[in-house]
Amino acid sequence: xxRSSSLQHKSALFSCVTGQKQIHCRENWSLSPEEYExxxxxxxxxxxxxxxxxxxxxxxxETLENLEEKSKREEEAAHExxxxxxxxxxxHPFPTSLVDHSDRCYHFISVMEMIELxxxxxxxxxxxxxxxxxxxxxxxxxxxxxxxLSMSSST
Amino acid sequence: QRLKAxxxxxxxxxxxxxxxxxxxxxxxxTIAAISEITFRQCENFAKDLEMFARHAKxxxxxxxxxxxxxxxxxxLLKYITQKSEELASxxxxxxxxxxxxxxxxxxxxxxxxxxxxVTESEDSNMA
Numbered sequence: 001x002x003r004s005s006s007l008q009h010k011s012a013l014f015s016c017v018t019g020q021k022q023i024h025c026r027e028n029w030s031l032s033p034e035e036y037e038x039x040x041x042x043x044x045x046x047x048x049x050x051x052x053x054x055x056x057x058x059x060x061x062e063t064l065e066n067l068e069e070k071s072k073r074e075e076e077a078a079h080e081x082x083x084x085x086x087x088x089x090x091x092h093p094f095p096t097s098l099v100d101h102s103d104r105c106y107h108f109i110s111v112m113e114m115i116e117l118x119x120x121x122x123x124x125x126x127x128x129x130x131x132x133x134x135x136x137x138x139x140x141x142x143x144x145x146x147x148x149l150s151m152s153s154s155t
Numbered sequence: 156q157r158l159k160a161x162x163x164x165x166x167x168x169x170x171x172x173x174x175x176x177x178x179x180x181x182x183x184x185t186i187a188a189i190s191e192i193t194f195r196q197c198e199n200f201a202k203d204l205e206m207f208a209r210h211a212k213x214x215x216x217x218x219x220x221x222x223x224x225x226x227x228x229x230x231l232l233k234y235i236t237q238k239s240e241e242l243a244s245x246x247x248x249x250x251x252x253x254x255x256x257x258x259x260x261x262x263x264x265x266x267x268x269x270x271x272x273v274t275e276s277e278d279s280n281m282a
Contacts, residue, residue, distance in 0.1 A: 059228045066230050103202070107195040114191055118184040125183035127191070131160045139161035
């Protein structure tokens with residue numbers, strides 16, 4: 001049967017004992033008593049561990065009203081996984097195992113590299129100098145800028 | 156390079172607005188970084204939109220595909236959906252009524268594309 005074979009594959013990944021009985025228990029979506037015991041003993045984070053529960057930061061939009069409220073105050077007691085504390089490592093692709101870096105990942109790496117190169121610039125910006133000669137005024141929405149200026153002058 | 160320059164200019168204008176609004180300064184390097192990110196993000200968006208449309212067996216990208224770009228944040232999705240409804244209804248208005256006064260008044264504070272649409276319809280009305 002296809003299903004049990006994929007389950008068997010999963011349990012092989014965790015290098016568990018793959019007996020006939022265990023596969024039978026896995027028919028359920030939840031952990032079997034044996035699995036629960038293993039999880040509880042080896043992986044579950046308890047208070048005595050002295051480490052905080054890891055949580056991912058939530059999406060928040062500075063310029064929009066946010067629908068998702070931070071419901072749990074206890075998140076203070078959790079370790080929020082940071083996506084920026086190791087930014088100086090991120091201007092090079094990190095090693096991969098089975099999944100390649102995506103295009104947007106490479107974009108991210110290039111921008112981090114660009115930021116690194118500009119970090120020590122003072123005053124004039126090399127990017128601006130390089131790109132400014134290519135600006136054609138018909139490409140940009142001058143209307144917006146004008147209306148803003150006229151608005152500030154009229155008020 | 157020409158496209159990058161246009162993005163850089165527009166990002167500069169937007170950042171200036173934010174700077175005035177929040178009363179804080181942005182370095183030229185920060186503006187450059189934001190515009191490079193924006194430029195590259197357009198590539199991500201373009202590829203996704205094309206794939207979303209193809210997934211629905213369409214070759215034309217629609218507003219439904221654009222909404223899918225915003226699926227990860229409820230607030231963003233709500234905002235985009237609202238905007239697309241506004242756009243759709245104002246397009247309807249223009250087609251059905253062809254009354255310039257109200258749409259021209261609205262055009263002032265909405266997106267550039269809409270302004271272009273308004274002026275276009277005005278031109279065709281004049282002709």
